[in-house]
Amino acid sequence: MGINSESEVAANLQIGPTDQGMVRIYVEGTGVDLPLDFDPEEAEEIAEELMAAAEAAREIAGGGNKKGGKAGAGKGKPRR
Template sequence: MGIDTERDIEANLQIGPTDAGMVRLFIEAGTTEIPMDFEPDEAREIAEEILAAAKAAESVGRKKKR
């Protein structure tokens, strides 16, 4: 299975700062909870990757609509 494989799983994503100065991504799916802590610089890099992926997804969506 890859990133393009669709799955029928619901998940909740929460993002926020921790009291230790980290950025936490907290993923909850059913009974599974995954807390992921990142240094602020790492979180910025992740944000840039998300924005780049969103831009790429938009261009794919435009190509399909033509």
């Protein structure tokens, strides 16, 4: 499965700091329980990549406007 493959998989996504000074991205879904820990610098790099991908997706979709908001639940979309 790649970036452009659609999926019917639904998952919950949680992001937050750990008591060890790491940033955890936690993915939970059917048959998946995946805690991913990153040091703060790595987390900032991931955040930059997410922002760049969001901007590229807006360009592909034909809309250049910046919208705020949170990821929602839905088919193949993680929720927070």
